[in-house]
Amino acid sequence: xxxxxxxxxxxxxxxxxxxxxxxxxxxxxxxxxxxxxxxxxxxxxxxxxxxxxxxxxxxxxxxxxxxxxxxxxxxxxxxxxxxxxxxxxxxxxxxxxxxxxxxxxxxxxxxxxxxxxxxxxxxxxxxxx
Numbered sequence: 001x002x003x004x005x006x007x008x009x010x011x012x013x014x015x016x017x018x019x020x021x022x023x024x025x026x027x028x029x030x031x032x033x034x035x036x037x038x039x040x041x042x043x044x045x046x047x048x049x050x051x052x053x054x055x056x057x058x059x060x061x062x063x064x065x066x067x068x069x070x071x072x073x074x075x076x077x078x079x080x081x082x083x084x085x086x087x088x089x090x091x092x093x094x095x096x097x098x099x100x101x102x103x104x105x106x107x108x109x110x111x112x113x114x115x116x117x118x119x120x121x122x123x124x125x126x127x128x129x
Contacts, residue, residue, distance in 0.1 A: 004079035004127040005042070005049040009065045009072060013039050013054035020050065033106050038062050040106045051077070051106065075113070075123040083110050083128035090114055090126075102128065 010016035017027050025043040032039045037060030041052040053074060055063035065074055080086040083102045091097055096115035105111035110128040 002079050003048045004077040004125075005051045006073060007051045007053055007075040007077065007125070009053050009055075009062045009069075009074040011054070011066060011071055013041055013052055016052045016054075017041055020052070025050065029107075031106060032056060033104075035103065036060065036062075036105065042106070075125050077111070077125040077127045080126045080128055083112055083126050086126050087112055095119065102126075 008016070013030070020043050021027065025045065028042045028044050028049075030039065030041045034056075037055060037057040039054045039056055043050045043052070053062045055066065057063065062074065087097060087100070087102070096118040097112070098115050099112035102110035102112045105125075105127065112126045114124040114126070116123045
């Protein structure tokens with residue numbers, strides 16, 4: 001296991017890209033994940049990435065997060081080999097799951113979220129592959 005990426009909720013993807021490029025990072029790709037109502041930009045940092053997330057709809061999780069907490073770290077994503085098995089292990093350990101089954105996220109990868117009430121206030125995401 002390793003950290004796949006750290007997700008950061010931003011109001012403007014263009015402004016955030018300029019900021020992070022200003023510290024020497026480079027955007028590797030931008031895509032829209034319609035199911036999650038976000039546009040994302042990935043910035044590689046060593047083996048991990050920073051994922052900038054901009055809401056594409058007012059009812060998206062990112063829009064709600066920014067409205068209540070402002071811009072900032074939204075989640076930490078952990079790379080796993082078998083997402084279904086990882087979800088099963090987490091559930092058996094008493095972790096509350098947001099996603100009982102994986103869904104498709106950025107890059108076409110299988111993803112699933114764990115509830116922050118079960119993980120000391122941190123939204124965790126499993127990413128397979």
